[in-house]
Amino acid sequence: MSDTLLKVRDLQVHYPLKGGFLKPKTVLKAVDGVSFDIERGRTFGIVGESGSGKSTTALAVMRLAPVTAGHVALGDAPISTLQGEALRLQRKRFQMVFQDPFASLNPRVRAGQAIRDALDLMDVGMPAERDDLARTLFMQAGLRPEQMQLFPHQFSGGQRQRIALARALAGRPELLVCDEPVSALDVAIQAQILNLMQRLQKELGLTYLFISHDLGVIRHMCDDIAVMYLGQFVERAPREDLFAHPLHPYTLALWSAAPSMDARGQKRKLRIRLQGDPPSPLNVPSGCRFASRCPFAEDACRAAPPPLREVLPGHLVACHRVSDTGQPLYPLPTIS
Amino acid sequence: MTSPIDMTETTTNTAPLLEVRGLGVEFQTRGGTAHVLEDIHLQLRRGETLGLVGESGCGKSITALALMRLIPQPPGRITSGQILFEGKDLLQLPEAQMRRVRGNRISMIFQEPMTSLNPAYSVGDQIMESVRLHQGLDAQAALARAIEMLEAVGIPDAAGRVHQFPHQFSGGMRQRVMIAMALACQPDVLIADEPTTALDVTVQAQIFDLISEMRERTGTAVLLITHDMGAVAEMTDRMAVMYAGRMVEEGPTDLILSRPSHPYTQGLIACAPGRNPQSHGQPLQEIPGTVPSLLERQGGCTFADRCSHTQPRCRTHVPPSTWVQSGHRVMCWLYPDSEGARA
Numbered sequence: 078m079s080d081t082l083l084k085v086r087d088l089q090v091h092y093p094l095k096g097g098f099l100k101p102k103t104v105l106k107a108v109d110g111v112s113f114d115i116e117r118g119r120t121f122g123i124v125g126e127s128g129s130g131k132s133t134t135a136l137a138v139m140r141l142a143p144v145t146a147g148h149v150a151l152g153d154a155p156i157s158t159l160q161g162e163a164l165r166l167q168r169k170r171f172q173m174v175f176q177d178p179f180a181s182l183n184p185r186v187r188a189g190q191a192i193r194d195a196l197d198l199m200d201v202g203m204p205a206e207r208d209d210l211a212r213t214l215f216m217q218a219g220l221r222p223e224q225m226q227l228f229p230h231q232f233s234g235g236q237r238q239r240i241a242l243a244r245a246l247a248g249r250p251e252l253l254v255c256d257e258p259v260s261a262l263d264v265a266i267q268a269q270i271l272n273l274m275q276r277l278q279k280e281l282g283l284t285y286l287f288i289s290h291d292l293g294v295i296r297h298m299c300d301d302i303a304v305m306y307l308g309q310f311v312e313r314a315p316r317e318d319l320f321a322h323p324l325h326p327y328t329l330a331l332w333s334a335a336p337s338m339d340a341r342g343q344k345r346k347l348r349i350r351l352q353g354d355p356p357s358p359l360n361v362p363s364g365c366r367f368a369s370r371c372p373f374a375e376d377a378c379r380a381a382p383p384p385l386r387e388v389l390p391g392h393l394v395a396c397h398r399v400s401d402t403g404q405p406l407y408p409l410p411t412i413s
Numbered sequence: 414m415t416s417p418i419d420m421t422e423t424t425t426n427t428a429p430l431l432e433v434r435g436l437g438v439e440f441q442t443r444g445g446t447a448h449v450l451e452d453i454h455l456q457l458r459r460g461e462t463l464g465l466v467g468e469s470g471c472g473k474s475i476t477a478l479a480l481m482r483l484i485p486q487p488p489g490r491i492t493s494g495q496i497l498f499e500g501k502d503l504l505q506l507p508e509a510q511m512r513r514v515r516g517n518r519i520s521m522i523f524q525e526p527m528t529s530l531n532p533a534y535s536v537g538d539q540i541m542e543s544v545r546l547h548q549g550l551d552a553q554a555a556l557a558r559a560i561e562m563l564e565a566v567g568i569p570d571a572a573g574r575v576h577q578f579p580h581q582f583s584g585g586m587r588q589r590v591m592i593a594m595a596l597a598c599q600p601d602v603l604i605a606d607e608p609t610t611a612l613d614v615t616v617q618a619q620i621f622d623l624i625s626e627m628r629e630r631t632g633t634a635v636l637l638i639t640h641d642m643g644a645v646a647e648m649t650d651r652m653a654v655m656y657a658g659r660m661v662e663e664g665p666t667d668l669i670l671s672r673p674s675h676p677y678t679q680g681l682i683a684c685a686p687g688r689n690p691q692s693h694g695q696p697l698q699e700i701p702g703t704v705p706s707l708l709e710r711q712g713g714c715t716f717a718d719r720c721s722h723t724q725p726r727c728r729t730h731v732p733p734s735t736w737v738q739s740g741h742r743v744m745c746w747l748y749p750d751s752e753g754a755r756a
Contacts, residue, residue: 293687336643
C-alpha cells in the first residue's frame with residue numbers, strides 16, 4: 078500500500094525580470110513544470126548542475142520561493158495555496174536543512190537557544206518541558222549537552238550541520254527538505270552527517286527531499302532520483318535503474334563526467350563529452366532543452382520538446398531518442 | 414625532524430624536476446604558533462602528474478604557495494627544508510630571480526576563476542602581461558600568442574574574445590583563460606590548486622581533459638591539488654596524502670587506491686558514498702572525530718586520536734617514513750621498515 082506524503086504537480090517558479098530602456102521584459106523560468114510524489118519514509122533525490130532549478134524546487138516546496146503555478150500537497154494539506162496563519166501552523170510538518178551551516182545559524186544565538194527558539198516558535202510541548210526537549214534533540218544529533226552553551230563559531234562545519242538538523246527536527250516534521258546538506262563538508266565529515274541522517278530517518282520515520290549535485294551522495298541516500306536540467310526533469314527512476322541503465326543522454330553525460338575511484342582510466346574513454354555551458358534559463362530553446370549540447374540531437378529534437386513519459390516500470394524519460402520500450406535510439410558509447 | 418629521508422634512492426635514472434625536502438612552515442596566530450607544514454617531501458618528474466590530496470586545512474594549498482614562494486611572511490615562516498627546482502634551491506633565490514621562475518617556469522591556477530582574474534583588464538592583456546615580461550615579446554607578438562593560447566584551450570572565436578573582460582566569460586571559460594595564462598610561457602611545472610571545485614561536473618570533465626591534453630602536448634609536469642579522490646584517480650600517476658600538516662602516504666595512484674596503507678587513507682577511500690550499490694542502506698564507514706588543531710601539537714602521530722589501530726608509541730613518537738613497496742611509502746607505525754622494499 079502506498080502512502081504518499083508529498084505530492085508535487087506541474088510546479089512552476091517563474092521570476093519576471095524588469096525590462097530596461099529598449100530592453101524587453103523577460104521571464105526567468107527557474108522551475109518549469111516539475112511533478113513527483115514521495116512516499117512516507119522514503120528519500121527522493123534531485124540531481125543536476127548549478128542553475129538547473131533543483132534548489133528552487135526545494136524552496137518552492139518549502140514555500141520560500143513563489144509558486145507561479147502548479148500544486149504542492151503535504152498529505153491532505155495544500156501547502157502551495159495556504160496563506161498566513163494556516164501556513165504557519167503547517168510549517169512544523171516540513172522543515173529544511175540548508176547547504177551552508179555557517180550562514181544558516183545566527184552567530185549571536187547559543188546553539189541550545191537556537192533549538193529552544195524553534196520549539197517556542199512552533200509551540201512544541203509545554204514550555205516547562207522544552208529545555209529537556211532541546212537537550213534530547215541535541216543529543217539525538219550527536220552533540221553533547223554541555224555544548225548547548227556554545228556559540229556557532231565554536232563549532233566545526235560538521236557540528237554546525239548537526240545543530241541545523243536538530244533545529245529542523247524540533248517541530249517533529251514529517252518531511253525534511255535537504256538542500257546540499259553535506260556539500261560544504263569534507264568527505265570524512267560528510268560520511269558522519271549522512272550516517273546521522275539515515276539513522277534519524279529510520280528512528281523518526283522521516284521523509285527526505287534530498288538535493289545534491291554529488292552523484293555518490295545521491296546514490297547513497299536516495300530511493301528514487303530525478304535528473305534536472307534547465308528547470309525540468311529529464312529523467313526519473315528508482316535509484317539502481319537510473320544508475321545501471323541511464324537513458325537520457327544528459328544523465329549519461331553526467332554519470333560519465335563524474336570522476337570516480339573505480340574503473341580508473343576506463344571512464345575517460347566512455348565519456349560523453351558535452352560542449353559548452355547550459356543555455357540561459359532566460360532564453361529557453363523551443364525544442365528539447367538539452368538539444369544544443371546533446372551529441373545525439375536530430376532535427377526533431379530542436380523542433381518540439383519531448384514529453385516526460387514512462388518507458389519502463391517507474392522509469393520516466395524526456396527524450397525523443399529513447400523508444401517507448403526504453404531502448405536508446407542513439408549509439409551508446411563503447412570503449413574504443 | 415625524526416625521520417631524515419633519503420629520497421634519492423627511488424629516482425633511479427631521472428632526477429626529479431622539482432623536489433621538496435623536509436619543508437616546514439609555521440604561522441604566527443593570536444592563539445600561538447600553528448605548525449602548518451612539517452617535514453614535507455615531494456618529488457615531481459618531467460611530464461608526470463602528482464596528486465596532493467587531503468581535507469581542508471591539511472596544508473595542501475600552503476604547500477603550493479610555498480613552492481611559488483607566495484607565503485605571506487609574516488605571519489608565515491618557512492622554518493626548514495629545501496625546494497629544489499632543477500637542483501637549485503628556490504628558497505635561497507633572491508626575489509628578482511624568483512620572479513623569473515614564478516609564472517614563467519612554474520605557474521599556478523587557482524580554485525576561483527572569478528577572483529583570480531583582474532576584472533579591470535581584458536583577458537588578452539592579462540595573458541600578454543606574462544609573455545611580455547618573461548619572454549620579452551613585443552605587443553604584436555604577445556597578442557598573437559594570447560590568441561594562440563586562447564585557441565589552444567578551446568575558446569571559440571579567440572581573436573574576437575581576446576579583447577573581452579572576465580565578466581563576459583562563464584565560470585568554465587574563465588578557468589580556460591586561467592589555464593591559457595598559466596601555460597602561455599610554457600612552464601615546466603603547472604600547479605593546479607583545486608582547479609575545478611567551483612565548476613559543474615560536466616565542465617570539470619572538460620577542464621580535466623584540457624589539462625591532460627596540454628600536459629601531453631607540452632610535457633608540463635602537473636601538481637594537482639584536490640580533495641576529490643575521484644579526480645586523483647582520473648588524473649594522476651602518483652599521489653601524496655596529507656593530514657594535519659604532514660604527509661602520511663605517497664606512491665603510485667593505482668597502488669594506493671587499490672591497497673591504501675595508512676589508516677587515514679583507508680578511511681578517506683572507504684567513506685566515499687555511493688560506490689557500492691550492495692551497501693545501500695548500510696552506514697558509511699566514518700573517520701570518527703575531527704582534524705586536530707594545528708596550534709597544539711602533541712608528540713606522536715597526528716592521526717592517533719582518530720585511528721582504530723593506535724598503539725602506545727603512536728602517541729609519543731612521530732612514525733618514520735616506511736617503504737611498503739617500491740616507490741610507496743607510508744608514515745605509520747603499523748608497518749615495519751623493510752629495507753628490501755626501498756629499491
